Each structure stands twice: as C-alpha cells, then as structure tokens.
Amino acid sequence: MTEFRSPDQEVGQLRQRVVVAGVFMFLCLCVLAGRFFYLQVMRFDYYHTRAEDNRIAVVPVPPNRGTIVDRKGEVLARNFAAYTLEINPSRVEDVDATIDALGQIVQIDDYDRRRFRKFRETSKYFESVPIRTRLTDVEVARFVARRYRFPGVDVRARLFREYPHGDLFGHVIGYMGRINTRDEARIEEAGETANYRGTDHIGKRGLEQSYESLLHGHTGSEQVEVDVGGRAVRVLDRRTALPGHSLILTVDVDLQRVATQAFAGRRGALVAMNPKTGGVLALVSSPSFDPNLFVDGISVADWRALNDSPDHPLLNRAIYSAYPPGSTFKPFMGLAGLELGKRTPEQSIVDPGYFVFGGHRFLDDKPGGHGVVDMHKSIVESCNTYYYMLANDLGIEAIADFMAPFGFGQPTGIDIPGEASGVLPSPAWKKARFRKPGQQRWYGGETISVGIGQGYNAYTPIQLATALSTLVNNGVMFRPHLVQYIVDPVTGARTQVAPDPVRRLPLKAENLAVIRAAMVDVTRTGTGARAFAGAPYAVGGKTGTAQVYSLRGSRYKEGDVAERLRDHSWFIAYAPAEDPKIAMAVLVENGGFGSRSAAPIARQVLDYYLLGKRPEGPPPGAEDAGPGPAGGD
Template identity: 70%
Template sequence: MTEFRSPDQEMQRFRRRVVVALLFILSCFAVLAGRFYYLQVVRHEYFHTRAEDNRIALLPVVPNRGTIADRNGKLLARNYAAYTLEINPSQVRRLDETIDALSAIIDIQPRDRTRFRKILEESRNFESVPIRTRLTDEEVARFVAERYRFPGVEVQARLFRDYPLGAVASHMIGYIGRINDRDLQRIEERGETANYRGTDHIGKSGLELSYEAELHGTTGFEQVEVNAGGRAVRLLDRQAALPGNDLELTLDIELQQVAERAFGDRRGALVAIEPNTGGVLALVSMPTFDPNLFVDGISTKDWQGLNDSPDLPLLNRAIYSAYPPGSTFKPFMALAGLAAGKRTIEQRVPDPGYFVYGGHRFMDHKARGTVDLHESIVVSSNTYYYQLANDLGIDGIASFMRQFGFGERSGIDVPGEAEGVLPSPEWKRERFRKPEQQRWYGGETISVGIGQGYNAYTPLQLANAMAIMVNGGRVFRPHVVRHVVNPRDGTRRAVESEPIRQIPLNPKHVAAVRRAMVEVNKTGTGARAFAGAPYEVGGKTGTAQVFSLRGQRYEEGKVAERLRDHSLFVAFAPAEAPTIALAVLVENGGFGSQSAAPIARQVIDFHLLGRKQDDPAPEDAAGAESQ
C-alpha cells in the first residue's frame, strides 16, 4: 500500500529549510558587514595611508655639493650635470646579457664593466649602479628609442664632481668617492641617514672629507603620484634641497703651482704660512695624483699604478711624513739657550771642530776657533749646538720646543696629520719595551741638539714653528679654509684666526736669531740660492741623514739615490715684516742649499714679486752646511 506524505509536514520542513538558509545568508552578510566596518572605519587611517603610499612615491632631491675656491676665487672643485646609464640589479634577470645588449647601442668599454662590478659589490641590491657615465646627447637618444627592451635600465641626470686643475693641490683638496659600508656606518652613527638618501658620493680625503658636513647640503624631497607600473604621473609636492656651503681658502693656487713646478720630478713637500693669521698659502706634497680618477670609481689599473708606485703619490708628505729637521732646528735651539740663560747673544764658545762627550768625539765639518750665536747660525756650527744641547739637557730642550708645536698635531683642517717625534725620556719610556731601551743616554741629547737623533717633524710643523718665531710668539692653528660661504644669501663665516696662545719670547732674542737667519742668505749657506734677490729674506738650510754612516765619510755620488740625505730649508720674507714663512723638504736631495733653498727662492719670488725666477745654480757641495 503506497504511503502518502502529509502536505502540511512537507510545508513545515520546507519552511525550516528556508529559515535555516535565510539565517545562514544573514549571518554571512553580518560577517561581511562587520568586516567592511572593520576595514572601512576601524582601520580606515591605516589602509588610507597604505593606499597613499602605493599611489605616492617620496623621492629624494640630492643637493648641489658646495664648491671650493682659492683666496682669489679660482675654482678648485666644482660640479657639472651629465647623463648616466644606470642598471637596477633587482629588476634585471640576466645582467650579463643585458649589458651585452646595451653595448650594441652605447659604447661600453671593459673598464666600464670592471668598474660596474666593483661598485655592484659595494652597493645594496635595490640601488641603481652606473654602467656608463657622461653620456652624449646622441647616446641618450639611441637608448631612449629602445628603452622598452631594457626593464630596470634608466638614463639619469646626475651631478658630477670635477677638479679642473687636476693633480694640483690634490692632497689638500682631496676627492669624493662612492659611499661604501664604512661610510654608511659613520652616517648612521651621526644620525644623518635621511640626509644622505639618494646621495651616491661622499668626501674621502682632504678638505672634501674634513668639511663634508659643510659641503654636502640638505637633501630635499618630491611627492610624486605614480601609476600601477610605478611610473610618475604628476608632481604633488616638492621641498627643494639646500645646496652645500662653499669653501673659500687661504691658499694661493698660483703660488701652489709655482711650488709644484719647482719640485719637478723630485719627491718632497713644501708648506707656506701667513705668520700673522696662520693661513696656509701653499701645501705641496710631491709627487701628486689626479683626484678626478676617483670620482666615478678608480680603475684597477690606475689604482695599482698609484698604490704600487715606489714614490708613494697618495702619501701627503706635507702633514703626515716626519723627517729629522737637521740644521733647520738650530735657530730654535739658539732661542732655547738664550731663554734658559745658558747663552748670551755676544758670548763666544770654543769650536775646535768636535765635541767630546763620554769618551766619544762628535764631529763637525770644520774647526773655527770660537763662535758666537750669530756665527753659529750663519756658518751652521755643529760644535756650538753640541755644547748647548749638553748644557740645556733633554728636558730643557723638550719643554722649550713643545711650545712651538714640535711633536704634537697642530690641528690643521686637513685630515691625516701626524704628531712627529719630540724626543724626551718620557717619550722613550713609552716608545720602547725593554728597560735597557727605555733609558735615556746623555749622548742622545747631543745628537738632538743638531736636529738629528730621534727628532722627526712634519714640514707643516717646521713651517708653523718658523711662523710662530717671526710673528713674536703668537701661536695660530694652521688652517686652509678662510671663509665658509652660504651660496643662498652670500653670507660668509670666517674660520677663527685669533691666536690660541702666546709664547713669552724675548724680542731681543728673536731679533738676534732673525738677523743671523738673514745673514745666512747673504753670506752663509743660503747665499747662492738668493743671490741678487731684491728683498731681504731670513732662512736656514738643513740636511738630514737617511741612514747611519757609522763613522764613514758621506760621498753623495757613491750612495744609492734613495739613501742620500734629505734636503731642507726654512725661511721667512720679507725680513723686516714677514708675510710668508715656509719649510721645504726634498727627499734624498742632498745638502739644503742644493735642492730645497732654490725651490724656496722661486716661491718667495712669486709671493713678493709676482713672478717666477729661473732656478739659481746649485751651490757646490763643498761649501754647503753640516748635517
């Protein structure tokens, strides 16, 4: 018998199903509505910001780097705009194939590939890396026509640093280079990460390094609306970058060029200072190098050529290399003897051509009977200063010389300055480990008195000490920058040129030493170099041993070139009111009158007369000063 379902029961069952389905649908809508409310109301600000970030890109605007000019406005470091072909490694799958394809459109040399690989190793993966710089307009046009083939490759307009005089004054000016990991760490430590966004280069040496904070400027930004492909649609807002400050130097670049030419192919250094301000007029280290090589990343070949050269062109000899001062130390020893009361200006002392101490005979090159202070400087008597050193003692010498900046950094605004060595018992105890090496011996004091022994000073220290002597004992901090100039409003901030301390020198003592130094260039060891000069100039020649002769006679022609004595000369001019004090060192140049003094003559001629004299004939070695 067939069972029939009740219509009422079926209807009730259907209605229950409809209610359940309706409740399920309503629940889903409730969940969606809740989710919509959460996203649109509760998290509105968050997602609005995210959406804006996707729509708006914040791009850094790199500031113009400040320029560097000499005291007469001659530009030594400047900027210029050029196009660069850059690859973003994170957006390029087959890097080598892409570069090969690009080379069919734009000339890419092996050195460009080598530099690209080197920069790529130092860069973060999301940064664009230049494969070619300084593109011509024609090269830019060829690439733009086929840009669609190269995703991740762009042509960018960049500012480049340029040093128009090339190798001139390069050790002082320095150079910039691409930012590496060490630079990034220093930037982060200073809390300047935001200010270096978009910046690829930073000062690496010289003034470019020491004045980086002034030269860099302040980074700006642009708010740009972008499409889904990341391309700019329109500019929404812009905060302009503030250019870096310009540097105006105390340096006279023409004087610098005269000095560098005077050295020729010889190694050495020259520092010239304004005695009344501490401003550096010339700072020469030879040989030199072209800083433009470093701007785009120096090639391996160029780097090896500089780094492996036996002449060490990257070494700043003017402020870093320390040398025995030789007889240029004697004018300061004379002042020390007068100040300590160990000598008087007129006092004559025996000069038999040697001095005996502890059974050892310290030799001079000539016996003179007796000499006074004036003659001791003019003829460069070693015996006079052997005796004086013994009378003063090492502590007396060290305490007096320290006042002139010997053995300590001057604080010049060019980085890399060395302390030098002002010998003393305390220095020796710190320098050596073994007790027998730490002991100070009296015989060592005798050698210190003539600028030998442990004495070692930079050309900067010698020039600065000479400037202090001739300005009456006022100690300035040597500086190369005279003004920091704001390019926006032209305001100039002077670098401090007030004396930092005063040495209590007796004017009569200083005058006596200065008279003797003037006579050096009239009838003494510097006479040949300054023959016919239409001005009076004070000076002192010096010769510094490179190695010990061990009692043998020095014969220059029989000694290897790099083992010959160093040639030194210190000077001031004009004698009555000095406007320049300088120190010259020629490595392995022999007697001071032979190499260093003629260079000083050319520099002083140009400084006082505005012209360059021909090199005087070198003085015969037989008439030169003692070591």
Template identity: 55%
Template sequence: MHAPNIDAEARLLRFRRRVLVACAAVLACFGALVARLVWLQVLHHEDFETQAAQNSTGFLPIVPNRGLITDRNGIVLAANYPAYTLEITRARTMQPLETLVAALGRVVDIEPRDRERFQRLLRDTPDTEPVPIRSHLSDTEVARFAVERFRFPGVRIQARLFRSYPWGELAAHAIGYVGRINAAEKERIDDGPEGQRANYRGTDVIGKLGVEAAYERELHGTTGVQEMLTTASGRAVRRVGGRAPRPGKTLRLTIDARLQKMVEDLYGERRGALVALDPRSGEVLAFVSQPAFDPNLFVDGIAPGPWRELNTSPDKPLLDRALRGTYPPGSTYKPYMALIGLETGARQPGDTIADPGYFWLGNHKFRDDKPGGHGRVDMYRSIVVSCDTYYYQLANDLGVDTIHDYMLRFGFGTPTGIDIPGEVPGLLPSTDWKREAFRRREQKTWYAGETISLGIGQGYNSFTMLQLANAVGGLANGGVRMRPHLAKELVDEISGEAQAVQPEVAGRMDVLTGHLAFVQRAMQGVNQEGTGSAAFRGAPYTSAGKTGTAQLVGLRGQRYDEDATHERLRDHGLFIAYAPVEDPRIAVALVVENAGFGSTSAAPIARRVLDFVLAGLYPGAEDMQAVREGRATAPVGTPRTVDAAWPPLHVAP
C-alpha cells in the same frame, strides 16, 4: 468554525515576527555601516587620508649641487658637470645579473673595467639601492636604451652631477677628492644626527680626503624632495609638490693656485713637501706634496690598474708629505736650540767655543760638517755658518728632557690643528717617550750619546713640514703661533652671505723678547752673509732663514760621499724662512728629498716663493729649469710677472 481564523492569526504573527527580525537585521547592518563610516570618515579620517595619499604619491630626493672649491683669487679648483649614468637596482630585476648585464651590453657599450667596477660596488651596496654599471653615456646611447627600456625592469638612466678637478694634480692633497659612499660611511651617516640620513638620500658620493672631507657638511648642501603623483605600478605621472634643494656653499681656500703651481713646477720630478703660510693669521698660501695624483681618477671609482700603480709606486704619490710625511729637521733646528740655550741660561750670546771640527763624547767622535771646524764661534756665528760642534755641546749641556719641554712649547711634536684630517704629531723624543716606545729593557734606557744628535736636528727627531712652517711662523710673529687653516671663507650661493674663517692663536713660545730678537737677527744673517746668502743675493726685501741637511743613514765616523750613496739614501735638503723681516707676511718650510745640501736644493725654491709673494715675480723658463735640476742659487734670466705667467685667472687648462 474558528480554526481557520486561528491559523491565519498564527501565520500573521509569524510573518510580523519575521518582518521585525528582518528589519532589526537591516537596521543592525545599517547601524554597523554607519558606525564603520564614522570610524573611517570621522575618527580615523586623517590617518587614512595620509595612507591614501601615500598610495598615489611618490617622494623623490633631489640631490643638491655640491659647492665649488676655489683658491683665494677665485680660480676654480673643484667643480661639477652633468652626465648620464646607467644604473641597476638588483631588487627590481627579473633575471640573473650576468644575463642582464650581457643583454645591456648589446644596447650600450660596457667595457671590462665597467664590469669590474660594478662588481666592486655591488659588495658595498644594498639590493634596494641602484648601482652604476656605466657612466657618461652619450646622447646616442641614452636614446638607444630608451627604446629598449621595457626589456630591462630594474634598470634606469639617471642624470647625475659628477665632481671635476680641472687642474688635475694641482694641490691634490689639500683639496682631496670625493668617492662613492662605502658601508662604513653609510653606517656613520645612519647613526649621525637626526636629518643626516634624509640629507644623503639619492647621494652616492662623499668627501674622502683634504678639504672635500673636512668641509663635507658645508659642501654637500641640503637635499630637496619632489612629490610625484604615481600610478599603481609606481610610474610618476606629474609633480604635485615638494621642496627645492639648497646647494652646497662655495669654499674659498687660502691657497694661491698660481703660487702652488709654481712650486710644484719647481720641484719637477723630485720628491718633497713645502708649506707656506701667513704667520699673522695662519692662512696657508701653498701646501705642496710631490709627487701628487690626479683626484679625477677617484670620482667615479678608480680602476684596479691605476690604483695598483699609485699604491705600489716607490715615490708614494698618495702620501701627503706636508701633512703626514715626517723628516729630521737637520740644522733648521738650530735657531730653536739657540733660543733654549738663551732661555735656560746655558748660553749667552757672547759665549764662544773653539770648534776643531768635531766633538768627543766618551769614545765617540761627532763630526762637524766642515773639516777642520769653524774656529772660534759665538751663538750668532753658530747659526749663520751652521756650526754643528756648537750644538753638540749645547745639547749635551741641556739634556734631552729640557730640549723636549721647550720644543713642545715651540710647536714640535704635536699637531698644529690644521683644518683637514690626518695630521700626524711627529716625534719629539724624551726619556719618558723612549721608556714607553721600546720593549727590551736595554732599549728603554736613554743614552747620553743619543742627546748629542738632537742638537743638530738628527737622532729620533722627526717632524712634518707643516709643523716646521708653523714653528718658524711663531718666530716671525713675535712668539705667537697661529693655527694653520686652508679655508678662507664659505659663501652661500643663494644669499651671497660669506662666512670668514677667523684667525686663532694655537700657542705662545713664552720667551723673552730680547732672546727672540737675537735669534731673528741671526737668521737674517744666514740670508745676508751665511749659508743662505747665495740664494738670496739681490733680493728686493729683507729675509731671515736657516738651511738644513738631514742624514738618512749613520756614517759611523766616515765622511758622507753622495756619489757612493744610493739616491734614495742621500741626505734631504731643508730650508726655513720668513720675510720681510720688518713685518713678516710669509713663513715657509720645505724639504727636497735626497737632494743634498739645503743651501743648494731647498733655499733656491724658498727664494722664488718669497719673490712671488713679496715682489710679484714668477721664474722664467731658464730659471725654472735650473731650480728643477738643483743647480740654481739666485734667480737667473728674465723673470715674468705673476699676471703675465697666468692669463686669464679663472680658466682651467
């Protein structure tokens, strides 16, 4: 009778157990779900919120406007302009590059030079970075590609700012240029200070030479960022935040573009270099290297043809002759030799020599430039008439190492510290230098005959025009050499705040005031009654100078014959000067390559430079042509005022 009840109770018990197990399972699931929700929503809420935002938000860099470069008067020397660029990102393309480029060529014009540049850039660019295949697209080409864009994944049109140098070759070596960032520069950016890598996201150009390179950080500005809401496919929908870029600072140079242009025109087709500076501050007023090049060629990647032409030209337009070209100083060395003679006591101003037109050392005859000599010569006259024999004897008495030690104090044989990269130290010889420079034992020995030529700025002597200008600036500035600089001030375009470059003492000659005054007076005599007097006749200011002629080939006792010498082996013409003597405001050093005597080739250019700065005069057409042809002395014809020659100031040609 009780069996059915027992079965029912057993079944009920099993049912209750199943219900309990099911409830426990359900509770466990809900517990796990709640725990997971707590883990997601409470413990790791911020992490997953960030990830979610990143899944739906893209960050695009906003490249800042590169700072302008102007001359001291505000004339714009480097600017920017917008243009459209067609770019390919290899990592996102869906077809072989050759096929893709061929298809693109049916939509927009792609020239062979575009393809060549594209292939060059591919070698230095990661697959994930865009590479331009065509720049400066027209509005029509942009519209045509927009219609066909769906066919070209990985290809986009980007609006970019391009650097422009409106005056072309003007001051090209001083300004430099920008170019595409190469692999080495990218590595340097990545390894640089924290934040530098982020600051160059979206940027594909960097300063390469001149002030463009030296002041890259200030000119570049600060990259902004644009936070965009994106779809799952990565297409931007709308902007949700970001940070505006900060434009680069405007760099105002110490150079006067009008003076620079005048000097470059005065050189014409001739080669050479000129540096003019303010001896009181070190501000560089003109920094000329002729011939020059057009920096616009490099902005978008120079084509092989123009690069080959520039790189193989015998005139070497890419060589910065003012910064890296070294020359024997010739007779421009003599004022410094005289100063050493006075400082060491080897000579007194009144000591005289009889100059027969040569100096014998052993069996070697060192000729004076004037056949028959200059007669009885003291120190003053030796500088005014540029007597070689006087300085042959002085060099022999001083010795090479004494000359070296004093010239080093005057700034020769060492970089000036100018604020652009690439300066060379030149060569100031000594016995120690020769011992280290040569390999063979007999070459390591310094011979007495080698010292003689040093006295007239020949032999192993080799310096830049920048060094020579800095040295004559020291003479003009009471023995104090200021560090030359091309930057005058940096201006923040947002705040308007200007940060001026402060003058800096580079060195002191440490010579007696009376000795310095004597040499200064003798250099004044050069332009009043000596070898520079023809060029400075009638000048409305007092000036001091020294002519120089530097031989390029040994004459072996023979007389120099210009007509019988190849044009590129002829003597260089040099000149140094400063003015006004009472309160010097400008010092200049220049060389005209293979142009013969400095008095006829270089001094006339220096005269026009001083006229420009001190009298506001600009050569007329007749005078300009005479200087270019090397047949000028003092100015001829009717000069123009600077303002009349340059209307208006701020408009590029």
C-alpha cells in the same frame, strides 16, 4: 514497493533548507560587512596611506654641493651635471642578461661591469646602481627610444664633482668617493641619515672630508605620482634642497703651481703660510695625484699605479711624513740657549771639528772645524760642534720643555685630516715608546744628536713652518688653516674663519733679534747665500741636511750611497725679513745639501710671491749646484 511522501512533508523540508541557507548567507553577509567595516572604517587611515604610497613615491633630491675656490676666486672644485644609466636590481629578473642587452644600445665595457658589481655589493637591494656614467646625448636618445624593453632601468641626471686643476691640489682638496659602510656608520652616528638619502658620494680626504657637513647641504624631496611601472607621471609636491656652503681658501693657485713646478717631479713637500694669521698660502706634497680619477670610481689600473708606486703619491708628505729636521733645528736651539741663560750672543767656543762625549767623537760637518764660533756664526755657518756642546749644557728635559710650545711633536690642528704628531724626544717619550727596560733608558749621547736636529727628532713640514712662523711673529702662534671664508649659499654672506692664536710664547725681543739677524746672514754670506744671490729683498732662512741612516762615526759620501738613502734636503725661510709676510718650510727627500736642493725652490716661491716673477725653469738640482760659500748644509 515505492514509498510516497506527502507534499506537506516535502514542503516542510524545503522550507527548513531555505531557512538554514538563508541564515548561513545572512551570517556570511554579516562577516563580510564586518570585514568591510573594519577595513574601510577602522583601518581606513592605514590602508589609505598604503594606497597613497603605491601611487605616490617620495623621491629625495640631493643638494648641489658647495664649490671650493682659491683666495682670488679661481675654482678648485665644482659640480657638473651628466646623465647616468642605472639599473635597479630589485626590479630586474636577470641583471646580466639586461646588461648584455643594454650593451647593444650604449657602450658598456669591462670596467663598467666591474664597477657595477662593486657598487652593487655596497648598495641596498632597492637602490639603483649606475652601469654607465656620463652618457652622451646620442646614447641617451638611443636608450629612451627603447626604454619600454628594460623595466627597472632608467636614465638619471646626476651631479658629478670636477677638479679643474687636477693633481695641483690633490692633497689639499681631497676627492669624492662612494659612501661605504664606515661612512654610513659615521653618518648614522651624527644623526644625518635622512640628509644623505639619495646621496651616493661623500668627501674623502682633504677639505672635501673635513668640511663635508658644510659642503654637502640639505637634501630636499619630491612627492611624485607614479604609474604601475614605477615611472613618474607628475610632481605633486616639492621641498627644495638647500645647496652646500662654498669655501674660499687662503691658498693661491699661481703660487701653488710655481711651488709644485719647482720640485720638478722630485719627492718632497712645501708649506708656506702667513705668520701673522696662520693662513696657508701653498701646500705641496710631491708627487701628487689627480682627484678626478676617483669621481666615477677609480679603475684597477689607476689604483695600482698610485698604490704601488715607490714614490707614494697618495702620501701627504706635508702633514703626515715626519723627518729629522737637521740644521733647521739650530735657530730654535740657539733661542733656547739664550732664553734659558746657557748662552749669550757674544759667548764663543773653539771648534776643532768634533766634540767628544763619553769616549765617542761627534764630527762637525766641516773637517778641521769652524774655528772661533759665537751664536751668530753658529747659525750662519751651521756649526754642529756649537750645538753638540749647547745640547749637552741644556739637557734633554730642558730642550723638550722649550720646544714643545713651538708645536714640535704635536699636531698643528690644520683643517685637513691625516696629520701626524711627529716625535719630540724626551726620557718620558722614550719610556712610553719602548718596552724593554734597556731601550727605555735615556743616554747622554742621544741628547748630543738631538742638538743638531738628528737622533729621535722627527717633524712634519707643517710643524716646521708653524714653528718658524711663531719665531718670526714674536712668539705668537696661529693655527694653520686653509679656509678663509665660508659662503652661505642662500644669502651669499661670507663668514671669515678668524685667525686662531694658539698661544703667546714669552720670548725676549732681544733674543729673537739675535736669531733673526743670523738667519738673514744665512742667505747673504752663509749656507744659503748661493740660492739667494742677487735677491732684491731681505730674507731670513736656514738650511738643513738630515741623515736618513746612521753614519756611525764615518763621513758621508753622497756618490757612494743609493739615491733613496741619501740625506734629506731642508730649507726654512721667511720674507721680507723686516716684516715677514710669508714663512715656509721646504723638504726634498734624498736631495742632499739643503742649500743645493731645497733653498733654490724657496727662492723661486719667494720671487713669485714678493715680486710676481715667474721662474723660467726648474731650480738647479743636485747635478749643477753645490753648497754655499761656507760649506755644510
């Protein structure tokens, strides 16, 4: 039997349901209203900022890097703009497929792909990575017409570094390279992270590295309104980037070219500087390298050619490689003898062609000896026996103490990185250098070899040039430097890099005069006379021949020795002799006699610097020149 409900009951139940539903809806509306209030009132600033961030992108604007010019204003490093095709991996689903598709529009070879993978490994996930650089206008037009097919791919205008003189200044200028993790750590440590936003490259080696903070400039920014595809619609605000400072150097392009060509491809180094200021006029390390190879990321083939070459073109021989100075050490030894009272200019010895110490015979360079030898003749004819005896009389401690203030065995402080210390031997040095007690002991025979610039002696060409500059500048030493002026990019004001006198050596004028007079006669009647025959200016110099390996008492025969085991050729020079404006050290690796290989290079450099005379060809090499009239070095 069916039970019937009264209408009043049903109406009551309906009302209850309506009330419950109404309360529920009211509560939901309250929650929704509360949420709206929280989001739109309490959290307004936060979400407004996020919305603006989605609409507005802050794009860093890298600064224009400062230029580098020589003393006459000729450009050595500059910037040029070029289009780069870049991929943002975070916005591309299939990078490889995208690259293949792009290859149908612009040329992308295997080198571009390898470089892209390398850069991608070192880049942050959200950063764009170049797949092609230096696009032509035609290639840019082709891509732009099809850009809608490639989300996450775009063309950007970037600045690239250019070195117009190629390998002529490779070791001086250095090069630009992509920022790596070590660079990032240095940038972060210096508190410059924000200033390098949007910057992919940084100075590597040379002046590009040592003056990075000045050359780089200050990064600007743009507030850009973007669409849903991330493409710029309009620029809302701009903070202009400040370009980097420019550098005016002390070096001369033409002098550098003359010096480089004089080496004719031979291995070696040359440093020429103004002894009165320390300004470097030419700095050559031969062979060199072309820094332009590194601008876009060096190819594997080019890197192997440089890195695997037996001539080591990446090695800066001028400041890093240390060699025995040979007889170029003798003027400093002679000055030590005079200053320390162990010799007078008139005091002489009789040279039989050898010196006996501890039962060992130290041979002179001239069989039969040089006869009666005083201070002057010992330098002019480069008499080894004289300096064997002088070293024995001075003792190693006195030699080391006297030579240290000239900068031997310590970095000069030149304003490019990578300088070596060299070795100024002493008992203290030897004790620190070796571990075994037997090796730590200093032997008297070692002092004898030090006296002629052999033994443990090892100095860089920049150290010899600095020491010579100090000697001819009456004991005043200046720190060698390559930058003469720093130019403000906004005002154009020049700030001079003031000459920095390191120290003043208390040397007696009469003793300096004795040494300098002998060095002048080296180029007139001594071991350097052949190279400077007919020179219309007075020049002081000293030849040097440094052994590569021990002769163990036997005489050196160049023809019997492999080329890379032959003696190194040295020459130090200054001119004009009466008022020196240039001092230099020249080294030719395995070049034999200093008079034969290094001195002719110095002659060509001095002829150009003092007379403006350009050489007609390379200087005479080992095959067509011999030692000077006096023999020896």
